[in-house]
Amino acid sequence: MSSQIPVKQIDPNTDGPSDNNKKKPETVDLYASRKKIYVREITGLFQRIRFFSLMALMGMYFVFVWITVDGQPLILFDLPAREFHLFGATFYPQDFFLLAAMLIISAFGLFFITTLFGRVWCGYTCPQTVWTFIFMWVEERIEGSRNKRMKLDKAPNSPEKMARKSAKHGAWLLIALATGITFVGYFYPIRELLADLFTLDANGWAYFWVGFFTVATYLNAGWMREQVCLYMCPYARFQSVMFDRNTRVVSYDPNRGEPRGSRKKSADREELGLGDCIDCGLCVQVCPTGIDIRDGLQYECIGCALCIDACDTVMDKMDYPRGLIRYTTENELEGRPSKLLRPRTFGYGAVLVLMIGAVAFTIATRVPLGLDVIRDRGALFSFNSRGLVENTYTAKIHNMTDSSQEFQVAVSGIDSARLIEGDEPVTVDSGEVRSVPTVVEVDPAELEDINTTISFRVEALENPQLSAETESRFVGPRPR
Structure with missing residues (x-):
C-alpha cells in the first residue's frame, strides 16, 4: 500500500510572501516525521482575552487546592475515605449519579458552544492550550523571538546554546512538577x-x-503540542458533526483578499488587480498548529484567533479595514444572512437547561443522610413468646454531615409494628456508615397478606429536619 499522497505544502516556518497561485501540489510522505513549528509572538485583542482567561484558569488550578472552608478543603477527592469535598459540600459514592450528570452537562455545554462559535473551548480554555501557551511564553522569554529560535536550533552546539536550552527545559520541568x-x-x-x-x-x-x-505535562506542552490537538484529541475529529453554515468560526474572506500579492503601502491595489491580502504569511507564522487559514476551514484549526490578531496588525499598517480574517459564518462569507439560534442550538440548549435545573434541584434538596434497610433472608419470620410475629433487619445509617449526630430509628406501616431491638438512639460520626441490628414485631391478626410493606425512618435527635425514610417488606404467616 502506498504511503504517499499528493497534498498542498504549507510551511509555517518560512518568511516573506509566496506565490500560491503558481505553486503546484507536491507528493509527500504521508507518515513524515513531525516538523517543528516556530510560533511567532503576536499581540492583539484576542491574545489579551486569552491571557486573562489563561491566568484565571491557572489561578484557580493552583490556588483552589490550598483553600479550606470550615476546616475542609475547598476541593478534595478523598478516595481512601470515599469522601468528595466540593465548595463546602461533601459527597459520597452514593452521589456518583451527580458526577455523571455533571459530565453530561459539560458535554452538552461543549456541544452548545461549538454549534455557535466553533472550537472556542480549544482556543481559550482547553488544558492542552493553557499549558502549551505557557510553555511557549517561557520559550519566547529564554530563547528569544521566532527568528532567533530558528537560528539557535540550526546553530552548532555552544555554551550559550546549551545554557539557553537547559534553562528552558529546566523551567518547563519546574512548571510540570x-x-x-x-x-x-x-x-x-x-x-x-x-x-x-x-x-x-x-x-x-x-x-x-x-x-x-x-512527565505528561512536560511532553504534551513542551514537545508534542499541536500533535495532541491533531492526532490525540477526539474533539478535532467529531467537531464537524456540530458545525453548520451558521457556526461562527475563524475564517479568511477570499472575496476581499483574493487575488493576493505583495505590494507597497502606497500602491493602489485596484490598479494592480489585487485583493487586500498582501501574502505576508504572518497568519501562518503565528498559527500554533501550522496551518494556513486562507485554505479554508480545517479540522486542525483550534479557533485561537492568533491569525486574526496578526492579520489585523497588517491591515492597520496598510490602512486597510480590519476583518480580512475574522470570526464569521459560511453564510456571511457568501453574503447570506446568518442565524444565531436554530433548531440544533435550541435542542442542545434545552437539554442543557433541563440538566442544570435537575442537578441544581437535586443538590438543593439533597439530605446528607442515607438509610438502607436489609431484611435478614436467613429466616422468613418467627414467633416470640407472646405469639407476635418477628422479622429481623439491619439498618445502615450513613451520616453525610460534617459533624457527629445522634439518630433514632422508628418503624411504621402496620399499626402494631414495634421495634423490640434497635430502638435505642445511636451515635454516628461524620462520614460513618453504622449498621444497626433491628427486630420488628407485629400482631399476626393485622397481617392481611404474606408480604406487607413497612417503612423505616431515621431522624437526628438534635435536628428533626435531618431525616431519611425507606421501605421494606414484613413477612408473616398466611392469613386465616
Whole structure:
C-alpha cells in the first residue's frame, strides 16, 4: 500500500510572501516525521482575552487546592475515605449519579458552544492550550523571538546554546512538577503532600502520580503540542458533526483578499488587480498548529484567533479595514444572512437547561443522610413468646454531615409494628456508615397478606429536619 499522497505544502516556518497561485501540489510522505513549528509572538485583542482567561484558569488550578472552608478543603477527592469535598459540600459514592450528570452537562455545554462559535473551548480554555501557551511564553522569554529560535536550533552546539536550552527545559520541568504536585493535591491534602514528599514519607502511589503528571505535562506542552490537538484529541475529529453554515468560526474572506500579492503601502491595489491580502504569511507564522487559514476551514484549526490578531496588525499598517480574517459564518462569507439560534442550538440548549435545573434541584434538596434497610433472608419470620410475629433487619445509617449526630430509628406501616431491638438512639460520626441490628414485631391478626410493606425512618435527635425514610417488606404467616 502506498504511503504517499499528493497534498498542498504549507510551511509555517518560512518568511516573506509566496506565490500560491503558481505553486503546484507536491507528493509527500504521508507518515513524515513531525516538523517543528516556530510560533511567532503576536499581540492583539484576542491574545489579551486569552491571557486573562489563561491566568484565571491557572489561578484557580493552583490556588483552589490550598483553600479550606470550615476546616475542609475547598476541593478534595478523598478516595481512601470515599469522601468528595466540593465548595463546602461533601459527597459520597452514593452521589456518583451527580458526577455523571455533571459530565453530561459539560458535554452538552461543549456541544452548545461549538454549534455557535466553533472550537472556542480549544482556543481559550482547553488544558492542552493553557499549558502549551505557557510553555511557549517561557520559550519566547529564554530563547528569544521566532527568528532567533530558528537560528539557535540550526546553530552548532555552544555554551550559550546549551545554557539557553537547559534553562528552558529546566523551567518547563519546574512548571510540570508544580502541575503534577497540584493535581495530586486534589486527592491528597496538599499541605500534607508537600511535607510527605520532601521528607520521603509519602506512599509510592503519590510519587508515581506526581511523576506521571509531571512527565505528561512536560511532553504534551513542551514537545508534542499541536500533535495532541491533531492526532490525540477526539474533539478535532467529531467537531464537524456540530458545525453548520451558521457556526461562527475563524475564517479568511477570499472575496476581499483574493487575488493576493505583495505590494507597497502606497500602491493602489485596484490598479494592480489585487485583493487586500498582501501574502505576508504572518497568519501562518503565528498559527500554533501550522496551518494556513486562507485554505479554508480545517479540522486542525483550534479557533485561537492568533491569525486574526496578526492579520489585523497588517491591515492597520496598510490602512486597510480590519476583518480580512475574522470570526464569521459560511453564510456571511457568501453574503447570506446568518442565524444565531436554530433548531440544533435550541435542542442542545434545552437539554442543557433541563440538566442544570435537575442537578441544581437535586443538590438543593439533597439530605446528607442515607438509610438502607436489609431484611435478614436467613429466616422468613418467627414467633416470640407472646405469639407476635418477628422479622429481623439491619439498618445502615450513613451520616453525610460534617459533624457527629445522634439518630433514632422508628418503624411504621402496620399499626402494631414495634421495634423490640434497635430502638435505642445511636451515635454516628461524620462520614460513618453504622449498621444497626433491628427486630420488628407485629400482631399476626393485622397481617392481611404474606408480604406487607413497612417503612423505616431515621431522624437526628438534635435536628428533626435531618431525616431519611425507606421501605421494606414484613413477612408473616398466611392469613386465616
